[in-house]
Amino acid sequence: MTIWRIDPTSDDFMVHEGFRRAVDAILAGDLVAVPTETVYGLAADATNAEACARIYAAKGRPRFNPLISHLPDMEAALRIGVFDARAQALADAFWPGPMTLVVPRRPGAPVCDLATAGLDTIALRVPDAPIMQALARESGRPLAAPSANRSGRISPTTAQAVNEDLGERVPVILDAGLTRVGVESTIVALLEGEARLLRPGGIAREDLERVLGRPLAAPAAASADTPAGPGMLKSHYAPRARVRLEADDIAPGEAYLGFGPVPDAIARKASIARTLSEKGDVEEAAARLFSDLRALDATGVASIAVAPIPKTGLGEAINDRLGRAAADRTGPGARED
Ligand code: TXA
Ligand code: MG
Numbered sequence: 001m002t003i004w005r006i007d008p009t010s011d012d013f014m015v016h017e018g019f020r021r022a023v024d025a026i027l028a029g030d031l032v033a034v035p036t037e038t039v040y041g042l043a044a045d046a047t048n049a050e051a052c053a054r055i056y057a058a059k060g061r062p063r064f065n066p067l068i069s070h071l072p073d074m075e076a077a078l079r080i081g082v083f084d085a086r087a088q089a090l091a092d093a094f095w096p097g098p099m100t101l102v103v104p105r106r107p108g109a110p111v112c113d114l115a116t117a118g119l120d121t122i123a124l125r126v127p128d129a130p131i132m133q134a135l136a137r138e139s140g141r142p143l144a145a146p147s148a149n150r151s152g153r154i155s156p157t158t159a160q161a162v163n164e165d166l167g168e169r170v171p172v173i174l175d176a177g178l179t180r181v182g183v184e185s186t187i188v189a190l191l192e193g194e195a196r197l198l199r200p201g202g203i204a205r206e207d208l209e210r211v212l213g214r215p216l217a218a219p220a221a222a223s224a225d226t227p228a229g230p231g232m233l234k235s236h237y238a239p240r241a242r243v244r245l246e247a248d249d250i251a252p253g254e255a256y257l258g259f260g261p262v263p264d265a266i267a268r269k270a271s272i273a274r275t276l277s278e279k280g281d282v283e284e285a286a287a288r289l290f291s292d293l294r295a296l297d298a299t300g301v302a303s304i305a306v307a308p309i310p311k312t313g314l315g316e317a318i319n320d321r322l323g324r325a326a327a328d329r330t331g332p333g334a335r336e337d
Contacts, residue, residue, distance in 0.1 A: 105121055
């Protein structure tokens with residue numbers, strides 16, 4: 001494995017050797033870890049079943065769960081999915097960006113069944129991160145990409161985190177530093193019936209509802225052919241340490257993850273205390289969530305106490321991920337992704 005540092009703000013990153021290697025790897029059916037604006041993705045050619053099988057093997061993902069196909073632009077997305085007026089309106093408003101749309105798959109669309117887990121719907125995203133966008137454009141392939149972590153671990157927001165989890169299993173890692181948004185994309189299903197929010201994420205519910213002109217429905221109950229919502233199994237994003245939510249105090253030996261300034265009483269007691277956002281900003285908190293959880297976990301503490309975090313805006317996604325990090329990790333289907 002080689003980690004290639006790439007500056008996405010330079011105009012010529014596409015001639016950088018690391019980027020060219022990444023394009024070649026995709027065309028050869030190999031895996032590439034690549035930064036998106038949300039988290040680092042583990043990308044492969046979505047038209048190639050063997051390449052997609054490598055994603056599941058590398059992550060140790062226990063079962064085939066459909067993947068998001070990343071496209072360079074709307075034109076490419078329209079070749080694969082069928083967009084109704086609502087889907088078109090959301091795409092116009094938020095693409096490129098941290099939003100995934102689940103739409104009917106266009107018959108004959110060039111995406112392998114492993115990428116869609118055999119469904120007749122497909123999850124599509126046009127990312128705004130320049131490297132991911134350019135990789136999809138230059139390879140000319142839709143890129144299937146889940147988060148580049150081992151199944152059950154916290155999603156990576158840095159190349160170092162990818163390397164810790166998957167280093168030996170990924171030939172090419174592109175490194176553009178910390179990702180901007182820090183939580184995964186919001187997933188909205190636009191199929192028959194109401195628009196449904198399948199996963200809160202980088203675009204706030206309120207902003208989506210404003211464009212749709214009505215509230216988003218909850219995910220439909222899981223059935224044989226509709227997955228239980230993306231990464232909807234209970235324990236997901238799990239650090240090794242126990243995670244305790246809505247904490248207004250800490251127990252001896254606990255680490256503390258705050259929101260807003262760390263209260264003096266807690267700072268005095270805690271062996272380690274940090275805050276997701278000193279100024280109490282949910283976007284900043286989202287951007288730091290996974291890297292702060294990883295950093296606290298790496299200290300070997302047994303428990304992390306997390307302060308209450310507002311439930312609005314990106315706070316919905318933060319609370320969703322924290323809820324999964326705190327969930328019981330035993331029992332059937334407890335780990336995924
Ligand atoms: O921000 C993100 O979305 C990141 C970056 C890399 O783009 N990707 C990501 O992928 O979070 P992943 O595989 O961790 O989550 C994708 C979720 C899966 O849990 C899956 O259940 C859901 O999307 N999904 C994919 N296709 C679907 C479909 N046809 N219907 C319902 N859910 C679907
Ligand atoms: Mg994931």
